[in-house]
Amino acid sequence: xxxxxxxxxxxxxxxxxxxxxxxxxxxxxxxxxxxxxxxxxxxxxxxxxxxxxxxxxxxxxxxxxxxxxxxxxxxxxxxxxxxxxxxxxxxxxxxxxxxxxxxxxxxxxxxxxxxxxxxxxxxxxxxxxxxxxxxxxxxxxxxxxxxxxxxxxxxxxxxxxxxxxxxxxxxxxxxxxxxxxxxxxxxxxxxxxxxxxxxxxxxxxxxxxxxxxxxxxxxxxxxxxxxxxxxx
Amino acid sequence: xxxxxxxxxxxxxxxxxxxxxxxxxxxxxxxxxxxxxxxxxxxxxxxxxxxxxxxxxxxxxxxxxxxxxxxxxxxxxxxxxxxxxxxxxxxxxxxxxxxxxxxxxxxxxxxxxxxxxxxxxxxxxxxxxxxxxxxxxxxxxxxxxxxxxxxxxxxxxxxxxxxxxxxxxxxxxxxxxxxxxxxxxxxxxxxxxxxxxxxxxxxxxxxxxxxxxxxxxxxxxxxxxxxxxxxx
DNA sequence: GAGCACAAACTGTGATCACAGGCTAGAGCC
DNA sequence: GGCTCTAGCCTGTGATCACAGTTTGTGCTC
Numbered sequence: 374x375x376x377x378x379x380x381x382x383x384x385x386x387x388x389x390x391x392x393x394x395x396x397x398x399x400x401x402x403x404x405x406x407x408x409x410x411x412x413x414x415x416x417x418x419x420x421x422x423x424x425x426x427x428x429x430x431x432x433x434x435x436x437x438x439x440x441x442x443x444x445x446x447x448x449x450x451x452x453x454x455x456x457x458x459x460x461x462x463x464x465x466x467x468x469x470x471x472x473x474x475x476x477x478x479x480x481x482x483x484x485x486x487x488x489x490x491x492x493x494x495x496x497x498x499x500x501x502x503x504x505x506x507x508x509x510x511x512x513x514x515x516x517x518x519x520x521x522x523x524x525x526x527x528x529x530x531x532x533x534x535x536x537x538x539x540x541x542x543x544x545x546x547x548x549x550x551x552x553x554x555x556x557x558x559x560x561x562x563x564x565x566x567x568x569x570x571x572x573x574x575x576x577x578x579x580x581x582x583x584x585x586x587x588x589x590x591x592x593x594x595x596x597x598x599x600x601x602x603x604x605x
Numbered sequence: 606x607x608x609x610x611x612x613x614x615x616x617x618x619x620x621x622x623x624x625x626x627x628x629x630x631x632x633x634x635x636x637x638x639x640x641x642x643x644x645x646x647x648x649x650x651x652x653x654x655x656x657x658x659x660x661x662x663x664x665x666x667x668x669x670x671x672x673x674x675x676x677x678x679x680x681x682x683x684x685x686x687x688x689x690x691x692x693x694x695x696x697x698x699x700x701x702x703x704x705x706x707x708x709x710x711x712x713x714x715x716x717x718x719x720x721x722x723x724x725x726x727x728x729x730x731x732x733x734x735x736x737x738x739x740x741x742x743x744x745x746x747x748x749x750x751x752x753x754x755x756x757x758x759x760x761x762x763x764x765x766x767x768x769x770x771x772x773x774x775x776x777x778x779x780x781x782x783x784x785x786x787x788x789x790x791x792x793x794x795x796x797x798x799x800x801x802x803x804x805x806x807x808x809x810x811x812x813x814x815x816x817x818x819x820x821x822x823x824x825x826x827x828x829x830x831x832x833x834x835x836x837x
Numbered sequence: 838g839a840g841c842a843c844a845a846a847c848t849g850t851g852a853t854c855a856c857a858g859g860c861t862a863g864a865g866c867c
Numbered sequence: 868g869g870c871t872c873t874a875g876c877c878t879g880t881g882a883t884c885a886c887a888g889t890t891t892g893t894g895c896t897c
Contacts, residue, residue: 397688397849397850397851398850398851399674399850399851420878422877422878422879423878423879424877424878424879432851432852433851433852433853434851434852434853434879435850435851435852435853436850436851438671438879438880439670439671439674439850442631442671442674442675443674443675443677443678445675446675446678446679447678448768448771452879455858455859455860455878455879456629456858456859456878456879456880457859457877457878457879458878458879467768470766470767470768470769471768473713473766473768473769474710474713474766474768474769474772477709477710477713478706478709478710481705481706481709534702534705534706535702536680536699536702536703536705536706536776536779537702537705537706539680540706540772540775540776543772543775544768544772547768629879629880629881630880630881631880631881652848654847654848654849655848655849656847656848656849664881664882665881665882665883666849666881666882666883667880667881667882667883668880668881670849670850671880684849687848687849687888687889687890688848688849688850688888688889689848689849689889689890690848690849
C-alpha cells in the first residue's frame with residue numbers, strides 16, 4: 374500500500390514534502406505535521422502538545438510551536454479554552470460550510486483548468502481514475518484517497534491561479550483530519566468513478582462550464598456519505 | 606477623520622481588535638499588525654524585522670515572530686531569499702488572481718446573505734453607502750475606505766458561513782497592504798456609490814442571484830482602476 | 838579616485854529557562 | 868467510605884542567549 378504521507382507530498386505546497394535540509398526546521402515541521410494531519414494520523418479532538426511533538430520529531434520546542442501556530446492560522450488546529458492545542462472536531466454544519474465553499478472554489482478552478490490542460494495531462498487524470506477503480510476493487514482505502522487527492526489537485530493546479538490553489542488547499546487541510554481519520558477507521562465507502570469520468574469528458578471537450586458542473590456534482594454527491602459518519 | 610485602524614477593527618476576526626488584556630500577547634500583536642497592514646501603514650516591499658517591531662510594540666521578540674509567521678501563512682507577508690520578512694509586492698497578474706477568487710467567494714456570500722439580512726441591517730448598509738458618498742465629496746479617502754470595508758464585510762458576515770468569511774478576510778488581508786497604501790499615497794479615485802445601491806436594492810428584494818451579480822460587478826469594475834496604479 | 842577587503846551591524850533561527858495557569862491523582866480528614 | 872484540599876505534573880507563553888548567514892559601510896590599497 375502506498376505510504377499516505379509520501380503520496381500526499383504531491384499535495385503539499387512545499388516541494389519535496391519539506392524534506393529539504395536547507396530549509397528552516399520550522400517549515401519542515403509544518404510540512405510534516407500538515408501531511409500527517411491530512412493522512413489521518415491524528416484523531417479529531419486529540420490534544421497535541423508542543424513538547425511531546427518536539428520530542429517525537431527530535432527537535433526543540435521552538436520550531437514546533439511556530440508550526441503549530443501556523444496550523445492554527447490555517448484552522449487545521451485550534452486552541453481550546455484551556456489554551457491547549459487540539460485537532461478540531463468538525464460538526465455536520467461545519468462540514469457543510471466547508472463543502473459550500475469548496476463547490477464555489479473548485480468549480481471555478483475546474484472551469485479555468487479546462488482551458489489549460491493538455492491531452493497528456495488529461496490522460497494522466499484518466500490513469501489516476503482507473504487506479505481509483507482498482508483501489509476500490511482491492512479495498513485499499515489509503516491508495517484510493519491518495520489517488521483522489523492527486524486527481525483533484527492536478528486539476529486545480531492547472532487553473533494557474535496560485536491564490537485559488539492556496540485557498541482550496543486550506544479547505545482540504547481543514548476537513549482532512551476529520552475526513553481521513555473517519556475514512557480509515559469507520560470506513561467511508563469508496564464511491565464509483567463515474568463522476569470523475571464525467572469530469573474528464575468535459576475537460577477533454579474543453580468544456581469549462583461542463584467541467585465546473587461535473588466537479589460541483591462530484592463534491593455535492595460525496596457530502597451526504599461523509600456527513601452521515603460525523604458524530605454531531 | 607475616522608482612525609482607520611479603529612474603524613477596521615470591526616473587520617477583524619478578533620473582537621475588540623485584539624486589545625483584550627487576557628489574550629496572549631502573540632494574538633494581540635497579530636491583530637495589531639494585521640490592522641496596520643490593512644490600513645496601509647507599511648509600504649509594499651518594505652522589510653519588517655522582528656526585533657524592530659518588538660521594540661516598537663514594547664514586547665520581546667517571541668510574540669512578534671509568532672505573529673509574523675502567522676501573517677506569512679496568510680500570505681500577508683513573505684519571506685525573501687535572504688530569509689528576511691517583507692510586505693509582498695503584488696503584481697498586476699497577482700491582483701487579478703485575487704480578484705478572480707474574490708468574485709467567486711464574495712458573490713456566493715452576497716447570494717447567501719440575501720436570505721438572512723433583516724430590514725434594519727439593510728438600512729445600516731444604506732447609511733454606510735451614504736456615508737461613502739459624503740466621504741467622497743469631502744475627499745476623505747480613509748473614511749471612504751473604512752466605510753467600504755464595513756459595508757462589504759457586513760454582507761459577508763450575514764452569509765452565516767464562518768469558513769467563507771474567513772477566506773474572504775484572508776483575501777482582503779493579502780490585497781490590503783498594496784491597495785490601501787496606494788490609496789492614500791498615489792490616490793486611487795473614489796468611485797460612485799451606484800454599485801452599492803444596486804447591491805442594496807437586490808438585498809432588499811431578497812434577490813440572491815441579483816445580489817451576487819451586483820457584488821461581482823462591483824468588484825470587477827473596481828479592478829481596472831487599481832491594476833492601473835500597480836507598477837508591474 | 839576607484840575598487841577591494843575586512844569588520845561591524847544587522848537578519849532569522851534554534852535552544853533553553855522561568856513562570857502562571859489548569860488538570861489530576863493522592864493523601865488526609867470528616 | 869466519601870469528600871476536600873493540596874502537591875506535583877503538564878500546558879502554553881514570554882524572555883533571553885548563541886549562532887550562522889547576509890548586508891552594509893568604512894577604510895585601506897593600488
